Amino acid sequence: MATNTINLSPIHSTSSLRLLSSRSSQNAPTLSFYSHPKPSLTFPSISLKSKNPTKPRSFTTITSAHKDLKETELIAVPPLPDEVNGKFPSDAGVYAVYDNKEELQFIGISRDIAASVTVHLKSVPELCSAVKVGVVDEPDRAALTQAWKSWMEEHIKASGKIPPGNETGNVTWVRQPPKKKPDLRLTPGRHVQLTVPLEELIDRLVKENKVVAFIKGSRSAPMCGFSQRVVGILEGEGVDYESVDVLDEEYNYGLRETLKKYSNWPTFPQIFVNGELVGGCDILTSMYEKGELAPLVKK
Amino acid sequence: MGSRVVVTRANRIKAKLQSALEATALEIDDVSYQHAGHAAVRASTAEGQTETHFNVKIVSPKFDGQSLLKRHRLVYDALADELHSGLHALSIVANTPQEAEAKAKTQNPIPNK
Numbered sequence: 001m002a003t004n005t006i007n008l009s010p011i012h013s014t015s016s017l018r019l020l021s022s023r024s025s026q027n028a029p030t031l032s033f034y035s036h037p038k039p040s041l042t043f044p045s046i047s048l049k050s051k052n053p054t055k056p057r058s059f060t061t062i063t064s065a066h067k068d069l070k071e072t073e074l075i076a077v078p079p080l081p082d083e084v085n086g087k088f089p090s091d092a093g094v095y096a097v098y099d100n101k102e103e104l105q106f107i108g109i110s111r112d113i114a115a116s117v118t119v120h121l122k123s124v125p126e127l128c129s130a131v132k133v134g135v136v137d138e139p140d141r142a143a144l145t146q147a148w149k150s151w152m153e154e155h156i157k158a159s160g161k162i163p164p165g166n167e168t169g170n171v172t173w174v175r176q177p178p179k180k181k182p183d184l185r186l187t188p189g190r191h192v193q194l195t196v197p198l199e200e201l202i203d204r205l206v207k208e209n210k211v212v213a214f215i216k217g218s219r220s221a222p223m224c225g226f227s228q229r230v231v232g233i234l235e236g237e238g239v240d241y242e243s244v245d246v247l248d249e250e251y252n253y254g255l256r257e258t259l260k261k262y263s264n265w266p267t268f269p270q271i272f273v274n275g276e277l278v279g280g281c282d283i284l285t286s287m288y289e290k291g292e293l294a295p296l297v298k299k
Numbered sequence: 300m301g302s303r304v305v306v307t308r309a310n311r312i313k314a315k316l317q318s319a320l321e322a323t324a325l326e327i328d329d330v331s332y333q334h335a336g337h338a339a340v341r342a343s344t345a346e347g348q349t350e351t352h353f354n355v356k357i358v359s360p361k362f363d364g365q366s367l368l369k370r371h372r373l374v375y376d377a378l379a380d381e382l383h384s385g386l387h388a389l390s391i392v393a394n395t396p397q398e399a400e401a402k403a404k405t406q407n408p409i410p411n412k
Contacts, residue, residue, distance in 0.1 A: 224334070226388060266375050266382040267389065282391050283367045 066134025092139035106165025
Protein backbone atom coordinates (compact mmCIF):
# COMPACT_ATOMS: atom_id res chain seq x y z
CA MET A 1 0.00 0.00 0.00
CA ALA A 2 1.01 3.54 -0.60
CA THR A 3 1.14 4.21 3.10
CA ASN A 4 3.71 1.57 3.76
CA THR A 5 6.39 2.60 1.38
CA ILE A 6 7.47 5.91 0.10
CA ASN A 7 7.37 5.36 -3.55
CA LEU A 8 9.28 8.14 -5.12
CA SER A 9 9.15 9.32 -8.63
CA PRO A 10 11.36 12.29 -8.03
CA ILE A 11 11.10 15.38 -10.08
CA HIS A 12 13.83 17.26 -8.29
CA SER A 13 16.27 14.57 -7.48
CA THR A 14 18.70 13.22 -9.93
CA SER A 15 18.46 9.57 -9.30
CA SER A 16 15.32 7.59 -9.11
CA LEU A 17 15.18 6.13 -5.67
CA ARG A 18 12.78 3.83 -4.08
CA LEU A 19 13.11 4.55 -0.44
CA LEU A 20 13.21 1.76 2.04
CA SER A 21 13.13 -0.74 -0.75
CA SER A 22 15.58 -2.91 1.09
CA ARG A 23 13.24 -3.28 3.98
CA SER A 24 10.29 -5.55 4.06
CA SER A 25 7.09 -3.67 3.76
CA GLN A 26 5.86 -4.64 7.22
CA ASN A 27 8.75 -2.84 8.75
CA ALA A 28 8.51 0.20 6.58
CA PRO A 29 7.04 2.91 8.72
CA THR A 30 4.16 5.03 7.79
CA LEU A 31 5.47 8.52 7.58
CA SER A 32 3.46 11.41 8.73
CA PHE A 33 4.09 14.93 7.71
CA TYR A 34 1.03 17.02 8.32
CA SER A 35 1.75 19.28 11.19
CA HIS A 36 -0.44 20.72 13.88
CA PRO A 37 -1.97 23.98 12.81
CA LYS A 38 -5.43 23.64 11.46
CA PRO A 39 -4.98 26.22 8.70
CA SER A 40 -2.55 23.88 7.04
CA LEU A 41 -3.64 22.90 3.59
CA THR A 42 -6.89 24.75 3.71
CA PHE A 43 -5.52 28.17 2.84
CA PRO A 44 -5.68 29.29 -0.73
CA SER A 45 -2.33 29.21 -2.42
CA ILE A 46 -0.36 32.30 -1.65
CA SER A 47 2.94 33.06 -3.18
CA LEU A 48 4.75 35.88 -1.49
CA LYS A 49 7.06 36.29 -4.38
CA SER A 50 4.56 36.81 -7.12
CA LYS A 51 2.34 38.95 -4.94
CA ASN A 52 5.07 41.42 -4.03
CA PRO A 53 7.51 41.14 -6.85
CA THR A 54 9.40 44.30 -5.96
CA LYS A 55 9.78 43.58 -2.29
CA PRO A 56 13.28 42.40 -1.51
CA ARG A 57 13.22 39.00 0.02
CA SER A 58 13.97 39.17 3.68
CA PHE A 59 14.53 35.47 4.02
CA THR A 60 17.81 34.92 2.38
CA THR A 61 17.94 31.22 3.07
CA ILE A 62 14.75 30.55 1.24
CA THR A 63 14.60 29.56 -2.33
CA SER A 64 11.48 29.59 -4.36
CA ALA A 65 12.10 26.21 -5.81
CA HIS A 66 13.35 24.79 -2.54
CA LYS A 67 16.97 23.76 -2.33
CA ASP A 68 18.30 20.49 -1.13
CA LEU A 69 18.09 20.03 2.60
CA LYS A 70 21.86 20.11 2.91
CA GLU A 71 22.21 23.42 1.12
CA THR A 72 19.48 25.10 3.07
CA GLU A 73 20.72 27.21 5.96
CA LEU A 74 19.61 26.69 9.51
CA ILE A 75 17.64 29.53 10.99
CA ALA A 76 17.74 29.74 14.77
CA VAL A 77 14.33 29.67 16.38
CA PRO A 78 13.73 32.69 18.62
CA PRO A 79 12.99 31.79 22.23
CA LEU A 80 9.56 33.35 22.24
CA PRO A 81 6.78 32.08 20.01
CA ASP A 82 5.71 35.67 19.31
CA GLU A 83 8.95 36.36 17.51
CA VAL A 84 8.66 33.47 15.10
CA ASN A 85 6.56 35.35 12.58
CA GLY A 86 9.32 37.85 11.90
CA LYS A 87 11.91 35.20 11.25
CA PHE A 88 9.98 32.64 9.28
CA PRO A 89 7.75 33.11 6.27
CA SER A 90 4.02 32.61 6.48
CA ASP A 91 4.26 30.76 3.21
CA ALA A 92 3.60 27.22 2.21
CA GLY A 93 6.50 24.87 2.00
CA VAL A 94 8.61 22.23 3.60
CA TYR A 95 10.50 22.70 6.86
CA ALA A 96 12.93 20.69 8.93
CA VAL A 97 13.22 21.12 12.69
CA TYR A 98 16.53 20.58 14.52
CA ASP A 99 17.26 20.28 18.21
CA ASN A 100 20.11 22.05 19.99
CA LYS A 101 22.56 19.34 18.90
CA GLU A 102 21.65 20.00 15.30
CA GLU A 103 19.95 16.63 15.12
CA LEU A 104 17.11 16.59 12.65
CA GLN A 105 13.90 15.88 14.53
CA PHE A 106 11.08 16.32 12.07
CA ILE A 107 10.35 17.23 8.48
CA GLY A 108 6.93 18.70 7.85
CA ILE A 109 4.95 20.56 5.28
CA SER A 110 2.64 23.42 5.97
CA ARG A 111 0.51 26.09 4.36
CA ASP A 112 1.96 28.53 6.83
CA ILE A 113 5.43 27.65 7.96
CA ALA A 114 5.66 30.39 10.59
CA ALA A 115 2.40 29.21 12.16
CA SER A 116 3.58 25.59 12.20
CA VAL A 117 6.92 26.51 13.77
CA THR A 118 5.09 28.58 16.38
CA VAL A 119 2.93 25.60 17.30
CA HIS A 120 5.92 23.28 17.54
CA LEU A 121 7.80 25.80 19.66
CA LYS A 122 4.91 26.00 22.08
CA SER A 123 4.43 22.25 22.35
CA VAL A 124 8.03 21.00 22.29
CA PRO A 125 10.37 23.97 22.86
CA GLU A 126 13.23 21.64 23.85
CA LEU A 127 13.28 20.13 20.37
CA CYS A 128 12.94 23.33 18.38
CA SER A 129 16.32 24.93 18.22
CA ALA A 130 16.64 25.73 14.57
CA VAL A 131 14.64 25.26 11.41
CA LYS A 132 15.39 24.91 7.73
CA VAL A 133 12.76 26.27 5.43
CA GLY A 134 11.99 25.65 1.79
CA VAL A 135 9.16 27.71 0.39
CA VAL A 136 7.29 25.97 -2.38
CA ASP A 137 5.90 28.07 -5.15
CA GLU A 138 2.49 27.12 -6.44
CA PRO A 139 2.08 24.88 -3.46
CA ASP A 140 -0.58 22.41 -4.37
CA ARG A 141 -0.69 19.24 -2.39
CA ALA A 142 1.38 17.32 -4.90
CA ALA A 143 4.13 19.94 -4.97
CA LEU A 144 4.28 20.08 -1.18
CA THR A 145 4.35 16.33 -0.87
CA GLN A 146 7.05 16.17 -3.47
CA ALA A 147 9.14 18.72 -1.60
CA TRP A 148 8.68 16.76 1.60
CA LYS A 149 9.64 13.52 -0.09
CA SER A 150 12.78 14.98 -1.56
CA TRP A 151 13.98 16.24 1.82
CA MET A 152 13.05 13.00 3.53
CA GLU A 153 14.81 11.03 0.87
CA GLU A 154 17.89 13.19 1.09
CA HIS A 155 18.06 12.91 4.86
CA ILE A 156 17.50 9.16 4.93
CA LYS A 157 20.10 8.67 2.24
CA ALA A 158 22.64 10.76 4.10
CA SER A 159 21.99 9.51 7.63
CA GLY A 160 20.29 6.16 7.14
CA LYS A 161 17.66 7.31 9.59
CA ILE A 162 14.14 8.54 9.49
CA PRO A 163 13.71 11.73 11.51
CA PRO A 164 12.32 10.55 14.87
CA GLY A 165 9.31 12.82 14.57
CA ASN A 166 8.34 11.24 11.27
CA GLU A 167 8.36 7.71 12.53
CA THR A 168 5.16 5.80 12.84
CA GLY A 169 3.50 6.27 16.18
CA ASN A 170 5.46 9.39 17.05
CA VAL A 171 2.84 11.97 17.87
CA THR A 172 5.13 14.74 19.04
CA TRP A 173 4.72 16.78 15.90
CA VAL A 174 1.54 15.75 14.28
CA ARG A 175 -2.03 16.05 15.39
CA GLN A 176 -2.96 12.91 17.17
CA PRO A 177 -6.28 11.23 16.67
CA PRO A 178 -8.54 11.39 19.71
CA LYS A 179 -7.83 8.55 22.08
CA LYS A 180 -10.43 5.87 22.12
CA LYS A 181 -11.66 4.43 25.36
CA PRO A 182 -10.98 0.75 25.87
CA ASP A 183 -13.88 -1.63 25.51
CA LEU A 184 -15.31 -2.75 28.83
CA ARG A 185 -14.92 -6.34 29.98
CA LEU A 186 -17.65 -7.92 32.01
CA THR A 187 -15.63 -10.70 33.62
CA PRO A 188 -12.05 -11.20 34.74
CA GLY A 189 -11.68 -14.09 32.33
CA ARG A 190 -13.39 -17.08 30.93
CA HIS A 191 -12.08 -19.54 33.49
CA VAL A 192 -12.67 -17.43 36.54
CA GLN A 193 -15.70 -18.47 38.54
CA LEU A 194 -18.14 -15.59 38.72
CA THR A 195 -19.42 -14.70 42.17
CA VAL A 196 -22.22 -12.64 40.66
CA PRO A 197 -24.38 -13.92 37.80
CA LEU A 198 -23.56 -12.45 34.40
CA GLU A 199 -27.06 -11.08 34.15
CA GLU A 200 -26.48 -8.97 37.23
CA LEU A 201 -23.17 -7.72 35.84
CA ILE A 202 -25.00 -6.58 32.71
CA ASP A 203 -27.68 -4.94 34.81
CA ARG A 204 -25.12 -3.02 36.86
CA LEU A 205 -23.15 -2.00 33.81
CA VAL A 206 -26.06 -0.50 31.92
CA LYS A 207 -27.40 1.23 35.01
CA GLU A 208 -24.12 2.68 36.13
CA ASN A 209 -23.25 4.10 32.72
CA LYS A 210 -25.29 6.62 30.81
CA VAL A 211 -24.74 5.09 27.38
CA VAL A 212 -23.56 1.54 26.72
CA ALA A 213 -23.20 -0.04 23.29
CA PHE A 214 -22.90 -3.81 23.05
CA ILE A 215 -21.20 -4.33 19.73
CA LYS A 216 -19.58 -7.01 17.64
CA GLY A 217 -15.87 -6.33 17.69
CA SER A 218 -14.09 -3.53 19.47
CA ARG A 219 -15.01 0.12 19.18
CA SER A 220 -11.82 0.79 17.29
CA ALA A 221 -12.43 -2.08 14.89
CA PRO A 222 -16.07 -3.13 14.79
CA MET A 223 -16.54 -6.44 13.01
CA CYS A 224 -19.99 -5.94 11.65
CA GLY A 225 -21.45 -3.16 9.56
CA PHE A 226 -24.26 -2.43 11.99
CA SER A 227 -21.89 -2.11 14.93
CA GLN A 228 -19.67 0.06 12.78
CA ARG A 229 -22.54 2.41 12.08
CA VAL A 230 -23.49 2.59 15.75
CA VAL A 231 -19.93 3.50 16.72
CA GLY A 232 -19.84 6.05 13.91
CA ILE A 233 -23.03 7.74 15.05
CA LEU A 234 -22.08 7.82 18.73
CA GLU A 235 -18.61 9.18 18.01
CA GLY A 236 -19.97 11.63 15.45
CA GLU A 237 -22.32 13.00 18.09
CA GLY A 238 -19.48 13.19 20.58
CA VAL A 239 -21.28 10.87 22.96
CA ASP A 240 -19.28 9.70 25.95
CA TYR A 241 -20.24 6.03 25.80
CA GLU A 242 -18.98 2.68 26.98
CA SER A 243 -18.63 -0.23 24.60
CA VAL A 244 -18.66 -3.96 25.20
CA ASP A 245 -17.48 -6.46 22.60
CA VAL A 246 -19.97 -9.32 22.57
CA LEU A 247 -17.57 -11.41 20.47
CA ASP A 248 -14.89 -11.35 23.17
CA GLU A 249 -14.93 -14.99 24.20
CA GLU A 250 -12.31 -14.52 26.89
CA TYR A 251 -13.65 -11.65 28.94
CA ASN A 252 -17.29 -11.61 27.90
CA TYR A 253 -17.88 -15.32 27.68
CA GLY A 254 -21.55 -16.20 27.42
CA LEU A 255 -22.55 -12.57 27.07
CA ARG A 256 -24.42 -12.88 23.80
CA GLU A 257 -26.95 -15.41 25.06
CA THR A 258 -27.33 -13.78 28.46
CA LEU A 259 -27.75 -10.32 27.02
CA LYS A 260 -30.38 -11.51 24.53
CA LYS A 261 -32.40 -12.82 27.45
CA TYR A 262 -31.74 -9.79 29.64
CA SER A 263 -32.90 -7.32 27.03
CA ASN A 264 -35.33 -9.62 25.25
CA TRP A 265 -33.70 -8.49 22.04
CA PRO A 266 -32.31 -11.10 19.67
CA THR A 267 -29.66 -9.21 17.72
CA PHE A 268 -26.58 -7.02 18.10
CA PRO A 269 -25.61 -4.28 18.40
CA GLN A 270 -27.72 -3.17 21.35
CA ILE A 271 -27.62 0.32 22.75
CA PHE A 272 -28.66 1.15 26.29
CA VAL A 273 -29.27 4.62 27.64
CA ASN A 274 -29.93 5.15 31.35
CA GLY A 275 -30.24 1.41 31.85
CA GLU A 276 -32.86 0.94 29.18
CA LEU A 277 -32.59 -0.65 25.78
CA VAL A 278 -32.96 1.95 23.07
CA GLY A 279 -32.68 -0.58 20.28
CA GLY A 280 -30.27 -1.68 17.62
CA CYS A 281 -28.64 -0.02 14.69
CA ASP A 282 -31.85 0.80 12.80
CA ILE A 283 -33.45 2.52 15.76
CA LEU A 284 -30.33 4.44 16.70
CA THR A 285 -29.93 5.57 13.10
CA SER A 286 -33.53 6.64 12.94
CA MET A 287 -33.29 8.58 16.19
CA TYR A 288 -30.09 10.21 15.00
CA GLU A 289 -31.70 11.27 11.75
CA LYS A 290 -34.70 12.70 13.55
CA GLY A 291 -32.47 14.59 15.98
CA GLU A 292 -33.82 12.60 18.92
CA LEU A 293 -30.51 11.07 19.91
CA ALA A 294 -28.62 14.13 21.12
CA PRO A 295 -31.21 15.18 23.74
CA LEU A 296 -31.41 11.60 25.02
CA VAL A 297 -27.70 11.00 25.48
CA LYS A 298 -26.51 14.40 26.60
CA LYS A 299 -25.10 14.58 30.07
CA MET B 300 -38.00 -18.56 -9.51
CA GLY B 301 -41.67 -18.62 -10.45
CA SER B 302 -42.45 -22.29 -10.61
CA ARG B 303 -39.80 -23.50 -8.19
CA VAL B 304 -41.20 -24.26 -4.82
CA VAL B 305 -38.33 -23.68 -2.47
CA VAL B 306 -39.09 -22.75 1.06
CA THR B 307 -36.43 -20.19 1.62
CA ARG B 308 -36.01 -18.35 4.84
CA ALA B 309 -37.16 -15.24 3.05
CA ASN B 310 -40.43 -16.95 2.23
CA ARG B 311 -40.88 -18.14 5.77
CA ILE B 312 -40.18 -14.68 7.10
CA LYS B 313 -42.71 -13.26 4.72
CA ALA B 314 -45.39 -15.74 5.69
CA LYS B 315 -44.81 -15.31 9.40
CA LEU B 316 -44.87 -11.54 9.31
CA GLN B 317 -47.88 -11.55 7.06
CA SER B 318 -49.94 -13.63 9.43
CA ALA B 319 -48.67 -12.32 12.74
CA LEU B 320 -48.70 -8.63 11.89
CA GLU B 321 -51.33 -8.46 9.17
CA ALA B 322 -48.86 -6.63 7.00
CA THR B 323 -50.34 -4.49 4.29
CA ALA B 324 -47.00 -4.19 2.55
CA LEU B 325 -43.97 -6.38 2.94
CA GLU B 326 -40.56 -6.43 1.30
CA ILE B 327 -37.90 -8.95 2.22
CA ASP B 328 -34.38 -8.77 0.86
CA ASP B 329 -31.80 -11.42 1.55
CA VAL B 330 -28.58 -9.47 2.07
CA SER B 331 -26.61 -12.31 3.64
CA TYR B 332 -23.96 -12.05 0.95
CA GLN B 333 -23.02 -8.62 2.32
CA HIS B 334 -22.13 -10.17 5.64
CA ALA B 335 -20.66 -13.44 4.45
CA GLY B 336 -17.21 -12.67 5.72
CA HIS B 337 -17.83 -11.54 9.24
CA ALA B 338 -16.71 -13.61 12.15
CA ALA B 339 -20.00 -14.49 13.74
CA VAL B 340 -21.46 -15.59 10.44
CA ARG B 341 -18.72 -18.01 9.55
CA ALA B 342 -19.88 -20.51 12.13
CA SER B 343 -23.40 -20.50 10.75
CA THR B 344 -22.16 -20.75 7.21
CA ALA B 345 -20.18 -23.77 8.22
CA GLU B 346 -23.41 -25.33 9.43
CA GLY B 347 -24.90 -24.77 6.01
CA GLN B 348 -26.87 -21.71 6.93
CA THR B 349 -26.40 -19.09 4.33
CA GLU B 350 -29.51 -17.03 4.98
CA THR B 351 -28.44 -14.90 7.89
CA HIS B 352 -29.13 -11.24 7.14
CA PHE B 353 -32.30 -9.70 5.79
CA ASN B 354 -33.73 -6.29 5.13
CA VAL B 355 -37.37 -6.13 6.10
CA LYS B 356 -39.72 -3.36 5.11
CA ILE B 357 -43.08 -3.84 6.69
CA VAL B 358 -46.25 -1.81 6.93
CA SER B 359 -48.71 -2.94 9.54
CA PRO B 360 -51.66 -1.38 11.33
CA LYS B 361 -50.41 -3.12 14.47
CA PHE B 362 -47.58 -0.58 14.72
CA ASP B 363 -50.05 2.19 15.38
CA GLY B 364 -49.17 4.03 18.57
CA GLN B 365 -46.10 1.84 19.18
CA SER B 366 -42.56 3.08 19.66
CA LEU B 367 -39.85 1.94 17.28
CA LEU B 368 -38.55 -0.40 19.97
CA LYS B 369 -41.96 -2.04 20.36
CA ARG B 370 -42.40 -2.35 16.60
CA HIS B 371 -39.06 -4.08 16.26
CA ARG B 372 -39.98 -6.36 19.13
CA LEU B 373 -43.21 -7.33 17.36
CA VAL B 374 -41.19 -8.28 14.29
CA TYR B 375 -38.62 -10.18 16.34
CA ASP B 376 -41.33 -12.00 18.28
CA ALA B 377 -42.94 -13.16 15.06
CA LEU B 378 -39.58 -14.47 13.87
CA ALA B 379 -38.35 -16.01 17.12
CA ASP B 380 -37.93 -19.47 15.56
CA GLU B 381 -35.87 -18.08 12.71
CA LEU B 382 -33.66 -16.16 15.10
CA HIS B 383 -33.04 -19.36 17.00
CA SER B 384 -32.08 -21.21 13.86
CA GLY B 385 -29.36 -19.12 12.34
CA LEU B 386 -30.99 -15.84 11.40
CA HIS B 387 -28.49 -13.28 12.61
CA ALA B 388 -29.72 -9.84 11.89
CA LEU B 389 -32.59 -7.93 10.46
CA SER B 390 -32.63 -4.41 9.22
CA ILE B 391 -36.17 -3.33 9.92
CA VAL B 392 -38.20 -0.47 8.55
CA ALA B 393 -41.54 -0.60 10.32
CA ASN B 394 -44.30 1.82 9.44
CA THR B 395 -48.01 2.15 9.98
CA PRO B 396 -50.18 2.44 6.85
CA GLN B 397 -50.60 6.16 7.52
CA GLU B 398 -46.86 6.72 7.82
CA ALA B 399 -46.18 4.70 4.69
CA GLU B 400 -48.67 6.78 2.79
CA ALA B 401 -47.20 10.04 4.02
CA LYS B 402 -43.70 8.87 3.13
CA ALA B 403 -44.76 7.76 -0.34
CA LYS B 404 -46.14 11.22 -0.93
CA THR B 405 -43.01 13.06 0.11
CA GLN B 406 -40.63 10.68 -1.58
CA ASN B 407 -42.45 10.21 -4.89
CA PRO B 408 -44.55 13.25 -5.43
CA ILE B 409 -46.77 12.40 -8.38
CA PRO B 410 -47.30 15.52 -10.40
CA ASN B 411 -50.91 16.24 -11.18
CA LYS B 412 -51.27 16.35 -14.88
